[in-house]
Amino acid sequence: MLVSPRYLWLLTVALVLPGCDLARLDPGGGAFSDVTVSVRPVAVAKADSPETPTGADPSPGVPSGGTGSFSGVVLLNGTAPVLPPRVGKGASKVDPTVCAAEDAIPDESLVVSPTGGIANVFIYLDRKPSGWKGTLENSVPLDQLACIFKPHSLVAFANIPLLMKNSDKVAHNVQTFPSLNSSINASMPAGTTMETVFKKPEPKPFAAKCQIHPWMEYWTLVVDHPFVAITDSEGKFSIPSLPSGKYKFRIWHERADLLERAYAVEIKGGDAAPVELKFDVARFSR
């Protein structure tokens, strides 16, 4: 009877459950494992590498080689989709007397001009060109009006305060979602201003929202150099004063993510010829 199938099944289950380790049926999680601790000393940085980073490849003698601009237009290849508004007129559940009271709140995630120019495309260098030294100015301040963030896309400079305003009649809040910086979640009553500082450049633009009015969103790119542009309502952009050399630009849009990871541009002591960058509409679908 003791070797009947029922008892043998019971025995199997009893043996299998602890993984055959009859010696120590520990509470699980390997709490009684033999653990060793080894020591890693404080890292010693290697000497500054002479390798050029992926973002820039300037030729020697950068300052004397002259500068030039990189400009162009970003166009949509295909018919732009007509996006429904984020909030219809009079349809806001929060603060209906102010938000979407006069006009519906548009969906700004894909803004295309009648000529096919895509707005709010970021064109930027992944890191500052080696050997470049310059000063950065304050960036465009952020504002909030009629429950919309203005501008929809902006550039902030590392370690330079970004001014944020609430010119609206209702309280808003700004919560940022950066990758490498600390996020903030600050309340901003009507008519107030505040400043925030990003300490590190970010590899891509990140979103920021208002939690009270959840359709409100804007995008920020943090860089430590001035070689960045956002396309205007016609899709046009211009990055002036690039030192001569070879560069690889990143081109990014909030719907498509990275449109171009390493768009090659060469500046030879003068302005580069304006480019026309065309991207398929399928890349902007979600």
Next chain:
Amino acid sequence: MTRTLLLYSLILLACGCGRRPAQFSLSSATLELSDAAQDVVREELTAAFGTPESLVAWQALPVDFGTVDAVVENVADSSAEVKLLSAVGSDFTARGLSIAPKPATESGDVETAPTEPSAATLITVPVTEATFKQGEQVALVGEHLRNGRALYHRHCVHCHGVSGDGNGPTAQYLTPRPRDYRRGLFKFTSTTVSVRPSRDDLHRVIKYGVPGTYMPSFMLLPENETREIVEYVRWLAMRGEYETKIVVPMQSDFTGNPENRTAASEAAEALKVFRESDLPGLVETAAQELSDDWSAAEDEGNTVLPKSSRTPSGPESIDRGRKLFLGEKAKCASCHGELGRGNGPSTEAFNDVPGKPGVKSDVPGLFDIWGNIIKPRNLTQDVFRGGRRPVDVYRRIHSGIKGTPMQAFGSTLTDEEIWDLVNYVYSIPHTR
């Protein structure tokens, strides 16, 4: 009969004998990189933090690994005999620990004459890399880390997971989900916005639990064990943050997404360049940032302290608090609802799925930074997850709750206004 026995033997053999060792997991961001890039990340993480069976105490981190001063007595091939210099508890064991050269003191001198220990304790320690000379001052490192790991694996791993990712075996059945440490964000802290939790904050959470959630109180653990768990949790959080700091700069160039990937040979070359020229700088910067961020949490200047003592509760203060709650300046009612039931208009909106801007969620409601639906507190229930002391409620209002939509009102409300709100919040469960 023989067939049955044979079948069972096969089952037992197939299951394998012995325990499978625990392993740290990689974050979802890392798993989106190309395979070769993942290997680079995995290698660096293992060098800096080790595995759950062989931990690495990286001395660049602001973690109290547990150091005991010792002096080398004898050196053999692969082990060294050391004499402990400072007194240790009766339950101290050097099992699994390593020795490291004692860092020079701040003045730059290395102490010459060791003080005589009260009881001479000779311990044999395995030595793998560095060579030690007889009479050299060393430190026996890792006691708290080793103990913390054992305690964590006993008490915490089933919910919080081996890597502290909040995804242990029990986690899928819990709402709210256990904390994912890997962002370094913890909800109920005494520190100001953008600052990590202090050791005291984590100690409180472990000791008192989080009422209203599945996090129990571990008050029955001895204080020294709780402290060791706190160090291990901090260490896991730093590991998660370190992974992010290494991986985020790699995402654009080394993604596994075939559309954006460069040709295989070019990618291999780029990865080699990254590993040799970029990675050491990233490692050093990341270590420095972790050290600064987590040390700042212990700085008293970053603790949120009320500027004035609490306004005594009474009808006037509660009425002022109620007006602020419903008013335009703080807009508490937009999330917490007019009666404080946690059903304000913001909870009815269909928000974007976190991480996928523009993609609307199927269910209405607010999200936290970890991607879970989160409900504003129902204040009528008299449950305060972060602690029910007046200073705890003050801190929630002043600095918000990190990782959640609960904002920081410290710069827009005065101290008196926050105390009025605290008094009103305390009164909500008792006035309906």
